[in-house]
Amino acid sequence: MSEVPRELRDDLPAFDKAPSSRREHGPIDWTALTAIQTAKTALEIGTIVALALAVFFGIEALLWVTRTPTYVFPRPIAVVKTFASDFGGVYTPHFWVTMEEFLSGLAIGSTIGLILAVVITQKPFVEKVVAPYIIIMITTPMVALVPFLRLKLGFGLSPIILAVALASGPMVLINAATGFRRTDLAKIALARSYGASMLQIFLKIRFPLALPMIIIGYMVGSIFGLLTAISGEMVAASERGGLGHLLLYFASLARTAEFGAVILIIAGLGVAIYVVFYSIGKRWTSWET
Amino acid sequence: MVLSVDPGARPEAAPKIRVVEATKVYETRAARVPALDRFSVDVRPGEFLCILGPSGCGKTTLLWAMAGLHALTSGQVLLDAEPVRGPRPREIGLIFQEANLLPWRNLLQNIVFPFEIKRTTVDWTRIRSLLDATGLGGFEKGFPRELSGGMQQRASIVRALAQDPSVLLMDEPFGALDAFTRDEMNLLLLRLWSESRKTVVFVTHNIAEAIFLADRVVVMTPRPGRLARIFDVGLPRPRKIEMTFEPGFIALIQEIKAVVESGGRHAVEVA
Numbered sequence: 001m002s003e004v005p006r007e008l009r010d011d012l013p014a015f016d017k018a019p020s021s022r023r024e025h026g027p028i029d030w031t032a033l034t035a036i037q038t039a040k041t042a043l044e045i046g047t048i049v050a051l052a053l054a055v056f057f058g059i060e061a062l063l064w065v066t067r068t069p070t071y072v073f074p075r076p077i078a079v080v081k082t083f084a085s086d087f088g089g090v091y092t093p094h095f096w097v098t099m100e101e102f103l104s105g106l107a108i109g110s111t112i113g114l115i116l117a118v119v120i121t122q123k124p125f126v127e128k129v130v131a132p133y134i135i136i137m138i139t140t141p142m143v144a145l146v147p148f149l150r151l152k153l154g155f156g157l158s159p160i161i162l163a164v165a166l167a168s169g170p171m172v173l174i175n176a177a178t179g180f181r182r183t184d185l186a187k188i189a190l191a192r193s194y195g196a197s198m199l200q201i202f203l204k205i206r207f208p209l210a211l212p213m214i215i216i217g218y219m220v221g222s223i224f225g226l227l228t229a230i231s232g233e234m235v236a237a238s239e240r241g242g243l244g245h246l247l248l249y250f251a252s253l254a255r256t257a258e259f260g261a262v263i264l265i266i267a268g269l270g271v272a273i274y275v276v277f278y279s280i281g282k283r284w285t286s287w288e289t
Numbered sequence: 290m291v292l293s294v295d296p297g298a299r300p301e302a303a304p305k306i307r308v309v310e311a312t313k314v315y316e317t318r319a320a321r322v323p324a325l326d327r328f329s330v331d332v333r334p335g336e337f338l339c340i341l342g343p344s345g346c347g348k349t350t351l352l353w354a355m356a357g358l359h360a361l362t363s364g365q366v367l368l369d370a371e372p373v374r375g376p377r378p379r380e381i382g383l384i385f386q387e388a389n390l391l392p393w394r395n396l397l398q399n400i401v402f403p404f405e406i407k408r409t410t411v412d413w414t415r416i417r418s419l420l421d422a423t424g425l426g427g428f429e430k431g432f433p434r435e436l437s438g439g440m441q442q443r444a445s446i447v448r449a450l451a452q453d454p455s456v457l458l459m460d461e462p463f464g465a466l467d468a469f470t471r472d473e474m475n476l477l478l479l480r481l482w483s484e485s486r487k488t489v490v491f492v493t494h495n496i497a498e499a500i501f502l503a504d505r506v507v508v509m510t511p512r513p514g515r516l517a518r519i520f521d522v523g524l525p526r527p528r529k530i531e532m533t534f535e536p537g538f539i540a541l542i543q544e545i546k547a548v549v550e551s552g553g554r555h556a557v558e559v560a
Contacts, residue, residue, distance in 0.1 A: 186389045189358050194406040194452075195378040204405070208393045287393040287432055 071254040079260035086258070090246075095265060097242040101157050102229045105164020106222055112165070113172035113221070114214065118202075120173075121180035134170055142167040143231045150236040157240065160232040167228040168221035175217025179210030212285040219277040226270060303370065304331035305456065305488040306355060310364035313350050323513035324350040327364065330507055330516065335486040337479075339493060339503035343549060347514030348492040352460050355490065356383050368456070378407060382449030384459040388441035390433040390448075397429040400448045412451060419447045423477065439470040443477070450481065457482075459491045463498070472530055475502055479528055496542050496549070497533055500524070508545060510552050518548050 060076045070078065083091075120127040142163045149159035187209070191201050233244025243262055250259040313325040324347040332338050342348050354361050357373045366373040368380060390399045397416075404411045420426050423443040433441055442462055449457060463471045475498060482489055493499050499506045500522055508517040520541070524532055532538055 186385050187391060189353070190383070190385065190389050191406060192358060193356055193376050193378065193381065193383040194403040195376050196406045200406055204402070205391070208391070211393075285393075287434065 070256055072256070074256035074260040076260075078257040079264060082257045083261040083264055086261070090258070091243075091261065091265060094241045094243050094246045097157070097238070097240045098229055098233065098244070098269075101160045101232075101242065102164055102222075102225055104157070105161045105229065106168050106218075106225045108161070109165030109167070109169030109225065110172040110218060110221055113169040113217070114176050116169075117173050117176035117180055121177050127177075134173060137166060137170040138174065142228050143235055146232040146235045155239045157238050159236070160229055160238065160242075163232050164225045164228050168225035171221035171224050172214070172217040175220060176210060176214045179213030179217075180206060182209050182213075184209060212281065212288050215277055215281045215285060219274065219281075222273045222277065223270065226266075226273060230266060302333055304367075305334040305336070305369065306332040306490070307367040307370075308332075308351070308355065308364070309367065311351060311354060311361050311366065312363045313347065313354065313359075314362045325354075325361070326513040326515045328509070328514055328516055329364075330519070332488055332490055333504075334488055337482060337489045337491065337502055337504045339491045339499035339506045340509060341493060341496060341499040341506050341545065341549070342509030342514060342517075343511050344494060346509045346511050348494075348509060349460055351509075351514065352383075352458050352490065352492050356381055356458050358383075378403070378452070380454055381456045381458060382452055382454035384442075384445055384449050384457065384462045386461045387465045388433070388438070388445040388462075390441055390444060392433050394432075395429065396425065396431050396433070396436065396444050399433070399444060400451055403448060403452050407452075412453075415453065416447065416451050419450055422481065423447055437470075438466050439474060442466065442474060446478070446481070450485075455487060457487050457489045459489065461492055461494065464493070464495075471498065476528075476530070478502070479526075483527065496545050497538075500538060500541055500545070501528055501533055506545060508548050517552070520545060 056076050063073060063075055116130070120130055145166065146159055146163050149162055153159045153162070184205070187205050188201055191205050196204070229242070230244040230247075233242035234248055237245035237248075243266055246262050247259060247266075250256075250262060308328060308330045311325050311328045313323075315322040315324055328347075328351060330338075330340075340348055340351065350359075353359050355366050355368075355373065357366075357376045368377060390396075391402065394402065400416055400420075401411055420429070423446065425440065425443055425447065428436060428440065433444075436444070445462070463474045466474060478489075479502065491499075491502055500520075501524075503522050506520040506522060508520065509515065510517045522541070524538070
């Protein structure tokens with residue numbers, strides 16, 4: 001592959017070990033989120049920190065100057081204060097409830113999605129039969145099912161876990177299927193010429209070829225999963241609550257500082273998910289340019 | 290039957306590979322596309338045979354059939370007098386267009402790949418000496434995208450030769466390389482071949498390359514691929530790049546070119 005000017009390169013989802021010379025981001029340009037990771041010089045780091053501080057204290061100053069009441073908009077300093085003082089007692093139990101729902105749902109949904117992706121790409125007949133249902137599952141917001149599932153499955157975590165699985169599974173499925181459909185005939189022929197079995201071809205050719213798309217699937221699936229978990233808790237929380245439930249609770253009391261702290265946790269969770277999959281992608285699929 | 294089209298056949302040496310009346314028709318939804326039509330050739334043991342023909346004349350189809358990667362519509366391929374009915378990983382090494390390395394593996398992992406598939410112990414001494422012979426020592430940890438096209442193709446040659454096959458089937462391996470790298474690779478290939486004397490079937494659409502490498506050049510007609518003519522190349526070995534500028538070499542190029550362009554219409558020789 002010859003050197004293509006950076007601005008002419010298209011944005012196929014990929015990751016790279018050397019971000020300065022090659023691809024720096026996935027399907028969406030979220031490099032800003034990981035910019036702190038890749039920042040090298042003191043000037044870069046200094047500017048990033050200075051801007052963050054400027055935004056933080058700028059909002060604080062603006063609210064103070066305009067004398068905005070705290071029930072209208074929370075003061076950044078108050079948000080950080082309540083975050084620091086109440087984290088263990090107030091937020092942590094709810095944080096773990098959301099994490100449990102999210103991780104269980106993602107694990108179940110993505111496993112089924114991955115297996116289905118393998119099956120449908122091997123059997124075109126199954127793909128044709130299943131395709132309409134997959135499209136319905138992708139386009140329907142699974143939060144809509146939560147009140148119904150709550151009636152059927154009771155007040156535990158299972159309704160939201162199921163909704164998360166239903167939201168994340170199809171995302172893993174379609175992306176992984178795209179990956180498994182990338183058949184490189186020459187590479188399969190290479191393996192076959194050495195007498196490879198179907199399983200060996202799958203494990204050593206088709207799976208590594210699909211891996212970048214599988215990771216994208218997990219990334220998109222987990223973002224949808226988190227969305228479903230939080231909004232599911234807002235619609236019909238379990239008796240153990242969750243971050244979504246906490247948001248509604250603080251909003252109803254106009255306790256904006258605490259509300260802001262919960263938003264902070266959710267945002268952090270979202271960024272963490274992205275960074276995790278970004279790092280996995282960088283580590284395992286750096287070969288794809 | 291088959292021997293009749295092969296004027297230089299030596300009856301004492303049993304052919305390494307016999308292609309007998311090979312015919313392949315691709316069935317598409319719209320039409321039946323004939324790719325190979327009753328193509329026959331014998332490859333002698335230790336011979337360097339080039340198969341030459343224009344694009345789309347069924348050269349790759351023929352080579353893949355020889356490698357046991359797909360079935361013929363009719364006719365058969367015999368390897369050591371045994372019909373080829375599937376991949377023959379012990380005897381055949383296949384080299385593809387554009388190296389065909391696995392991009393998620395580094396160079397050494399690529400070379401080890403066939404050992405993994407076959408579940409055999411890795412012959413490190415053989416790999417080591419092949420890496421040295423091809424000048425790839427020191428690049429073992431490099432990934433394919435970090436290596437030049439020539440180096441990638443060297444690695445794929447090492448990958449095939451590390452298995453020590455008796456037959457090497459090469460499908461336009463240097464087609465994507467520039468002229469200088471191609472010359473270099475041709476010389477390297479001849480050196481490796483002269484040391485091991487494997488049977489090589491080398492597919493190309495480059496006439497000069499075919500003459501430079503081969504003991505015999507088999508010319509195919511455009512689609513469907515039929516045998517047009519077999520040329521004996523009398524050039525002494527070891528071959529040198531300067532030979533390609535000699536009048537005899539150029540005369541042979543012109544002669545072969547005429548056969549290729551006439552589509553072999555009046556060229557099938559019957560002894």
